[in-house]
Every structure is written in C-alpha cells, then in structure tokens.
Amino acid sequence: MAKILVVDDEAAILRALRAGLEARGHQALLATSGEEAIGKVALDAPDVVVLDLGLPDMDGLDVLRRIREWSDVPVVVLTAEGSDDRKVQALDEGADDYVTKPFSMAELLARLRVALRHRASGGGPPLDASVLEVGDVRLDLGRHEATVGGRPVDLTPKEFAFLAFLARWPGRVLTHRAILQEVWGPEYGTETQYLRVYASQLRKKLADDPEQPRLVTEPGVGYRLVDPAERPRP
Amino acid sequence: MVDLRAAGRAPWLGAGLGTALVVALSGALVPVRDNVTPASPALLLVLTVVVAGVVGGAASAVVTAVVAATAFNLVFVVPYWTLKVNAGEDWVALGVFLAVALVIGVLVAEQAERRRAAEAREADLRVLYEQMQAIAAERARLLEEAGRVSVLERVDEQRAALLRSVSHDLRTPLSAIRAVAEDLRDGPAYDDATRAELLATVCEEAERLDRIVANLLSMSRIEAGAFQPSRQAVDLAELVADRSRRLRALFRQARLQVDLPADLPLVDGDYSQLDQVVTNLLENAARYAPPGSTVRVTARPVGEGAVDGGVELRVADEGIGVPEWERARVFEPFRRGEGSASSGVGLAICKAVVDAHGGRISVHRTPGGGATFVVQLPAGG
Numbered sequence: 001m002a003k004i005l006v007v008d009d010e011a012a013i014l015r016a017l018r019a020g021l022e023a024r025g026h027q028a029l030l031a032t033s034g035e036e037a038i039g040k041v042a043l044d045a046p047d048v049v050v051l052d053l054g055l056p057d058m059d060g061l062d063v064l065r066r067i068r069e070w071s072d073v074p075v076v077v078l079t080a081e082g083s084d085d086r087k088v089q090a091l092d093e094g095a096d097d098y099v100t101k102p103f104s105m106a107e108l109l110a111r112l113r114v115a116l117r118h119r120a121s122g123g124g125p126p127l128d129a130s131v132l133e134v135g136d137v138r139l140d141l142g143r144h145e146a147t148v149g150g151r152p153v154d155l156t157p158k159e160f161a162f163l164a165f166l167a168r169w170p171g172r173v174l175t176h177r178a179i180l181q182e183v184w185g186p187e188y189g190t191e192t193q194y195l196r197v198y199a200s201q202l203r204k205k206l207a208d209d210p211e212q213p214r215l216v217t218e219p220g221v222g223y224r225l226v227d228p229a230e231r232p233r234p
Numbered sequence: 235m236v237d238l239r240a241a242g243r244a245p246w247l248g249a250g251l252g253t254a255l256v257v258a259l260s261g262a263l264v265p266v267r268d269n270v271t272p273a274s275p276a277l278l279l280v281l282t283v284v285v286a287g288v289v290g291g292a293a294s295a296v297v298t299a300v301v302a303a304t305a306f307n308l309v310f311v312v313p314y315w316t317l318k319v320n321a322g323e324d325w326v327a328l329g330v331f332l333a334v335a336l337v338i339g340v341l342v343a344e345q346a347e348r349r350r351a352a353e354a355r356e357a358d359l360r361v362l363y364e365q366m367q368a369i370a371a372e373r374a375r376l377l378e379e380a381g382r383v384s385v386l387e388r389v390d391e392q393r394a395a396l397l398r399s400v401s402h403d404l405r406t407p408l409s410a411i412r413a414v415a416e417d418l419r420d421g422p423a424y425d426d427a428t429r430a431e432l433l434a435t436v437c438e439e440a441e442r443l444d445r446i447v448a449n450l451l452s453m454s455r456i457e458a459g460a461f462q463p464s465r466q467a468v469d470l471a472e473l474v475a476d477r478s479r480r481l482r483a484l485f486r487q488a489r490l491q492v493d494l495p496a497d498l499p500l501v502d503g504d505y506s507q508l509d510q511v512v513t514n515l516l517e518n519a520a521r522y523a524p525p526g527s528t529v530r531v532t533a534r535p536v537g538e539g540a541v542d543g544g545v546e547l548r549v550a551d552e553g554i555g556v557p558e559w560e561r562a563r564v565f566e567p568f569r570r571g572e573g574s575a576s577s578g579v580g581l582a583i584c585k586a587v588v589d590a591h592g593g594r595i596s597v598h599r600t601p602g603g604g605a606t607f608v609v610q611l612p613a614g615g
Contacts, residue, residue, distance in 0.1 A: 011486070012410035012435050019432055020413065023422040054402070080405045101409035105417040 084220030135227030248290010252298025287343035295339025463504035488523030522553030
C-alpha cells in the first residue's frame, strides 16, 4: 500500500486512476494543477508522484524542477506528446520514468512498482554491491563475470559496463546520454549509434527472445533492463 | 560638359554649311546688289552664322562669321571683288557686321548647346525613371512572392498545429478509455458503484471523441469552402434544452443554468450546425468554469438593428475570462486558451457557422468575472 499523488487536469483520467489505485489498496491523492501538486508533495509526502506534463497553470517540466529542488520523491511522468524530446528532458530533469498516453493501467502500475522499489532501496543498490541480479541475469562486478540462467556469457568490458549500469536500475529507463556518459565517459552524449550496436550484441549474447527481450529499447529515449517474468501483460 | 559635347557635335559640318550658305546667298544677291542698301545682305548673312552656330556650335559660328564678313566685303562693299575698303563708313559697317555676327553666332550656339544638354539630361532622367520603375515593379513582385511564401508557411504552421492538437485531443479521451476498459477487463474486481462510474467515464470520453471528430470534419469542410447551411426554422430553445441534457456529464463540478423564454422567435438556420455551435460553447464554458460556479445560458429576441430582428444567445461562465487583447483572436483556429487542453477549433467553428448564417459572435466579460459568448442569429422567415 502506497500513497500515490496523481497530477492531471483531465477529470476522466483522475477518476480512472483513483478507482484503479484504490481498488489495488493504494491511497490516491489528486491534484489538477502544478501549484496544487507542489503543495501536496510538500504537505502530504506521497510515496510516488504521477505527473502529467500538460497542466493548465504551468509546464509539467517546471513542476518537476520545483519538486526536485527539495524532494527526491519518485516521479513517473505522463505524457501525451509524441515528441521524445519531452520524455528525455523529463528524465534528465530527474523524473524516474514515463508512460505515454494512451497507457494501460498495468503498464502504469509496473512503472510505479519500479519507482517505489527504487525509493525503498534508497535509489539503486549500494555502490559497493558486488553482485547485481535482474531476473536470470547475474553480474559479478568483482570478477567481471556474467551469467544468464547459470550459463556463463562472455562479454567485452564495454558490454559488461553497459549491462551493469542498466542492472543497477532494474526496470527503469536510462537515457542514451546517461548510458553513454557512464560507460564511454563524460565527453560522450550523442553517439547513440554505439548503443544500438552494443545493445544488439548484448541481446544476442543474452539470447533475448525478440518478443520478450530483457534489454528493452525505448525508441528515441534509451534502454531498460527488465525481468521478463515481471513484465506487465500488453 | 557643354564643351565636350560641343566637340562631339559637327563643327566642320556647321562651318561647311555656313560657308556654302554664304556663297550661295552672296551669289544669289549679286544681280540685285546695286538696288538694295548693304544692310539687307548683311542681315541675311547673319542668318547663315545663326545656322552654322546651331548646327556646328560656337567654332562653326566664328568661322562662318569670318567667311561671311569676307564675302560681304568682296561682294557688297565697293570696290567689288577685292578686300579693299574705301569709305570709312564701310569699315564701320564691316566691323559692326563682324561683331554682331560673332556675338549672335556664339549666343545662338550656346543656346543650342544648352538645349541639347537639357535634352540629354531629360533623356538620362527618362532612362533613370524607367530603371526605377523596373526596380519598383521587381520589388513589388518580390514582396508579393514573400507574401505568398509567408501564407504557405502559415498554412504549414496551421497544419502542424492541427496535427499536434489532433493527436493530443484524441489521445486524452483515448487514454481514459483504454486505462478504464483494460482495467475493467484485467484488473481487480470493482464494487458496483465504482464499476458504474468507470463505465460512465468510458461513455463520456467516447462522446467527447465523437465531438472532436465532428469538429475536425467541420473544420476541414470550412477550409475546403464546402460549408453551406441548409436553412430551416429552428427552435433555439428546444435545441439548447436538448443539447444541455446530452452534455449534463460535463457539468459535474460547475452548475448549468438554462433560462430561455418560451416566446423566442424561430431562427433561420441549419439545425445540426447550430447544434455544434451550442455544443462547442457549452463545452468551452464547462472547461473554464471553476468548481461550484454557474454557467448561465440565456436568450432574448433582439429588435430591428444589429441582426435585423433575430435572437441573441448568451453563454456566460465565471472562469478566468478572455483578456481584452485576446478577444478577437479566440475565434481563430488552433488558438487555445491559457493552459487549455482543447484543440482550439471549437470556437473557430462557431464563428464560421455564425458567419455563414449572417449572424455575429463575440466574447465579453461576465459581470463579476468570466467569459460571456454572445451569438446573434437572424430570425426565421
């Protein structure tokens, strides 16, 4: 049971989300404007925020920036815009994830679960964690060894670093820029073609099922590593 | 400049012509020279200097004057056919002739030169004027071209705005429908009341989609110029009552108060188009009406005047209102209100319909705050 703040100016969306969240035992708080949302984050201390980017009084990205000035509450952004730039911008501004309208309740709940889990774990595994596990993918950081379902997989150092970065944040989308800067270095940021090549090699080595990949491409945004067993039904 | 042009003229031709005229004239006057005073040939010879000056310029005039003076001496001063001069008065006459011929010749030459220069300047000016006219025409053409390009750019912008707003508008109700429908299918068991509320939400959002599609269709018809009302007598009171009932779901938070007099004259209009006007105005009011406020729909007959005896319909909300500078522009397509989630075509359609009916639509401030939309429609025949 979590306290979830839903920020949207559409009455129908608010009704649907309130009913869906309450039926699953969560407490739903509602806000219809940016100012109201910022006030409720401060006063009611929600566990996670669902934030629509198109609000009547201010840009959703500004709401996110204002919240991030003093709070690290997980924020899942709702966006109806087709442009990927807004999603990437929101993630760069500190959003934890996004869901594109029209979305399914299961999809939103899956994102909320990931965001809540990260909050519970204090934002990823401890930095000195020596082993990362996402589903049947296991990475031994000390020995630079990777196994999938117990089967050893031979990875190059860059492939290992790519996979390890995603595995630190299971289920969460990481932007192209974030991955490039983490794996290749701070002077990188736009070389998404590297990522396509490495992601394709990794999928082959992990023997990913194209229908149910562990390494999921978020077009125009980035990648996430998921446990296929936890995937919401489409 | 004048000197250069004079050099360019034909001084030899002038001198030659002057000399020839002198010879011809002198020859012609030989038979009668004893019957006339010397003043007559002198005056005629001055004419040759004038001709030479005009044709060949000052130098020709000087040459011709000297030739004419010599000829005058040879032919008309006794003794004939010599350069000798006996009488003192003949010296005076010869001197005066030469001086007068020179002065007149040079003056005439200068005058002619000035005229030629003025003509040349005029020709230059004419060329310059024609060039300026050509430049002005070119500039006008470029401006026109730029205008066309900016119109095309505006059309492109409008098209992009349309696509943006269409995708946004369609996705918002679709999101609610999809989230609710999937959750009802796959999600937890809801109690009956919640279930009913969710199903009502699906229906309302589907109706909203229907209205958006209707608006988009109308907009495309308006843009294609194929938007003609098929007129009949319309009872506006009945239309508004019917539409208000259908849109009741929009007025959950704000209250809708409809107050139309029973004796409202019939309106000469297209029922479904006017229905769309009322729908868009009510939807617009519901969007901006704060919770707990009232949206008032009123109507009254209007006398002779503005719309020649008809009906005035008012839809007043108590929302944020429309600032003065925005009032003319709210009826432009794709113009959204502050932070609005609407497509921005609803009010544009209202205006197109009302205009096509020969009516008027405008927006004013509701006393106490908010927007009041006023529609005036002509009465039915």
